[in-house]
Amino acid sequence: MQRMKKYFTEGLIQFAILLSLIGVRVDVETYLNGYLSPLVETDLGPSSAYIQTPFHNLRDTLDGYSLHPKCPDLDSYFASRRLLDEVRTLGSPRFPTQLSAWLVHLVPATEPDTTGAQTSSNGSGTALSDNVIDSGGDGPLNDVEQDDSCTVYLRSPSAAPENDTRPCPSEASKEDGETMLWRRGQDVPMAMEGGSPTCRDTLLSLDYSHALGTEGFHGNGLCRDMDQRWQDFLSLPGLDDLDLGVDITSAISQDVSLQDAMVTEGGASRAETQRGVGGTGARRLFRMESSDSSHWAGPLDASGPGSSSGFLDEAVFEQINLLGLGLGGVAGLEEAGRDSDSGLSLGSGSRSPSSSEASSSGGRCEGAVGYSSESELSCSAKGRGLAAAAAMATVDTLSPMEWVESVRHDHTYPAPLQNGMGNPIQVKEELLSEEDDDSDEEEEEELSRDERRARALSIPLSVQEIVGMPVEDFLSLLGGQDLTAPQVTLLRDIRRRGKNKLAARNCRRRKLEAIGQLEGEVEWLERRREQLQREQAQGAKAQAGLLQRLQRLSDRILSQLRLCPSRYTLDCTPDGTVSVRSRDPTHRREPRPPPHPRCQKKKDKKH
DNA sequence: GTATCATGTCATGTG
DNA sequence: GGCACATGACATGAT
Numbered sequence: 001m002q003r004m005k006k007y008f009t010e011g012l013i014q015f016a017i018l019l020s021l022i023g024v025r026v027d028v029e030t031y032l033n034g035y036l037s038p039l040v041e042t043d044l045g046p047s048s049a050y051i052q053t054p055f056h057n058l059r060d061t062l063d064g065y066s067l068h069p070k071c072p073d074l075d076s077y078f079a080s081r082r083l084l085d086e087v088r089t090l091g092s093p094r095f096p097t098q099l100s101a102w103l104v105h106l107v108p109a110t111e112p113d114t115t116g117a118q119t120s121s122n123g124s125g126t127a128l129s130d131n132v133i134d135s136g137g138d139g140p141l142n143d144v145e146q147d148d149s150c151t152v153y154l155r156s157p158s159a160a161p162e163n164d165t166r167p168c169p170s171e172a173s174k175e176d177g178e179t180m181l182w183r184r185g186q187d188v189p190m191a192m193e194g195g196s197p198t199c200r201d202t203l204l205s206l207d208y209s210h211a212l213g214t215e216g217f218h219g220n221g222l223c224r225d226m227d228q229r230w231q232d233f234l235s236l237p238g239l240d241d242l243d244l245g246v247d248i249t250s251a252i253s254q255d256v257s258l259q260d261a262m263v264t265e266g267g268a269s270r271a272e273t274q275r276g277v278g279g280t281g282a283r284r285l286f287r288m289e290s291s292d293s294s295h296w297a298g299p300l301d302a303s304g305p306g307s308s309s310g311f312l313d314e315a316v317f318e319q320i321n322l323l324g325l326g327l328g329g330v331a332g333l334e335e336a337g338r339d340s341d342s343g344l345s346l347g348s349g350s351r352s353p354s355s356s357e358a359s360s361s362g363g364r365c366e367g368a369v370g371y372s373s374e375s376e377l378s379c380s381a382k383g384r385g386l387a388a389a390a391a392m393a394t395v396d397t398l399s400p401m402e403w404v405e406s407v408r409h410d411h412t413y414p415a416p417l418q419n420g421m422g423n424p425i426q427v428k429e430e431l432l433s434e435e436d437d438d439s440d441e442e443e444e445e446e447l448s449r450d451e452r453r454a455r456a457l458s459i460p461l462s463v464q465e466i467v468g469m470p471v472e473d474f475l476s477l478l479g480g481q482d483l484t485a486p487q488v489t490l491l492r493d494i495r496r497r498g499k500n501k502l503a504a505r506n507c508r509r510r511k512l513e514a515i516g517q518l519e520g521e522v523e524w525l526e527r528r529r530e531q532l533q534r535e536q537a538q539g540a541k542a543q544a545g546l547l548q549r550l551q552r553l554s555d556r557i558l559s560q561l562r563l564c565p566s567r568y569t570l571d572c573t574p575d576g577t578v579s580v581r582s583r584d585p586t587h588r589r590e591p592r593p594p595p596h597p598r599c600q601k602k603k604d605k606k607h
Numbered sequence: 608g609t610a611t612c613a614t615g616t617c618a619t620g621t622g
Numbered sequence: 623g624g625c626a627c628a629t630g631a632c633a634t635g636a637t
Contacts, residue, residue, distance in 0.1 A: 503629085504628090
């Protein structure tokens with residue numbers, strides 16, 4: 001069973017399953033570049049399931065910018081991703097009936113781009129993603145061929161001519177191994193690093209055998225081997241025990257509609273450069289599509305397979321992960337908010353109260369807990385699970401727009417629960433049943449300390465209302481005849497703590513801003529100092545040159561005066577007067593200048 | 608077990 | 623004096 005979990009929680013098949021859940025056709029290019037690639041991380045160990053990939057950690061290094069995971073600018077950045085807008089247009093999510101198929105075409109880096117060029121020029125039509133290639137005369141794959149790393153192409157079977165009898169493109173690389181994905185600088189292919197085939201291997205092999213068709217690339221030993229791996233996978237013990245709600249075999253193998261896709265690794269392709277994402281090292285482009293067009297309830301389907309529009313927001317992926325984990329239930333919305341100590345959803349904007357609570361609790365669980373000792377729930381594993389449940393519930397209860405909006409605001413990054421490969425629906429139902437049992441208790445538990453106190457004293461106002469109301473209203477409320485002294489005291493405390501909480505946040509934000517500003521000043525001053533040091537060095541060098549020239553000139557003058565430069569020197573006064581001075585302190589008398597030649601002649605005549 | 612970080616809360620100062 | 627706000631200090635939980 002553990003092995004099965006590994007199959008389903010790792011790698012590509014999870015992507016396909018999860019994305020099929022909502023019928024999303026996804027270009028996951030942004031997630032397959034370098035460290036953003038969950039596929040890369042799947043081989044990092046037993047706990048490195050893709051679901052557990054903390055995308056929020058990746059945000060720190062996104063595009064080379066060092067941004068805080070909660071930075072509003074970062075949120076707006078993600079919000080601007082056009083794929084998110086595309087996801088918005090989706091209709092109600094529907095459970096998948098089919099999975100995408102994949103065709104992988106490996107072109108080693110050192111291999112000339114013969115196969116790849118053929119792939120792009122043999123009338124594949126929409127075989128390759130527009131994101132990856134363009135229709136230039138040189139052929140988009142030539143761009144890829146310039147890359148010094150391995151390239152894996154995914155191609156639509158429909159686009160492959162039936163009479164295509166070209167050998168399996170991976171055959172050329174078969175001698176290097178039987179795997180299909182290589183990573184830059186690694187001798188071991190990505191999918192085989194663990195020494196055993198992973199679900200990715202199997203899926204890719206399936207793609208070979210089912211999507212390519214025997215007319216095309218079949219007959220290759222590698223393809224058969226991959227297919228065998230897939231069969232091995234399907235024959236794994238415990239697979240039959242899984243209740244996924246769908247026939248996994250048929251879901252994967254039937255009516256395989258391989259959509260074009262392309263995986264590159266290494267330097268950015270031209271298409272990437274055009275999108276402004278190139279130049280950051282290794283990139284991988286990928287594409288996944290649901291083969292069932294009925295999944296598309298929204299206008300997105302109009303783009304049709306082969307269209308390369310759309311990118312999933314990272315937050316969307318997080319939510320999709322939640323879908324795949326089967327975590328969720330309506331209870332999550334309430335449960336996710338229980339960890340909020342104060343119950344304040346300050347800064348949640350115009351969101352609905354339920355989603356606001358979920359978001360607030362999510363942010364709470366992410367890091368700070370504060371004085372939550374009175375809270376009976378820990379914010380760790382349970383809180384994460386509840387946040388996930390909240391997300392799941394959001395998907396089921398909210399409209400797509402609301403759900404996407406919740407994704408936009410939800411900064412929680414929940415980890416999977418134990419049953420990471422379970423059926424989402426089943427788990428949801430389990431949570432629902434649990435919620436029915438102790439919903440009242442949970443509702444009580446999720447209240448903050450102040451909320452519980454306010455409820456105990458029958459204060460009909462929420463903490464948010466108490467904190468947010470104008471002071472006039474608050475004073476009039478306190479001055480009313482309906483409140484007792486303990487109620488008044490509690491109201492004051494709640495308002496004071498709430499205000500101070502906000503003040504502390506602002507204070508810390510300003511402090512961080514000040515620190516950042518000072519760091520900028522320090523950096524500027526350091527650069528300025530280096531510049532001045534360079535100028536000083538240049539000035540010293542120029543001064544040395546001038547002194548050297550002056551010394552040579554002085555020696556020349558002294559030599560013309562028939563004075564030894566080692567014994568005499570020239571003194572230059574500020575007023576421009578130049579005099580000869582002896583270097584020997586004992587001979588301070590001005591040396592008599594030699595007689596003028598005319599005088600010397602006259603003197604000679606007298607004698 | 609320890610360090611670090613984020614957050615809440617309290618005490619205190621300031622306007 | 624009361625209030626809002628700012629901020630240092632401390633506690634607490636998460637990582």
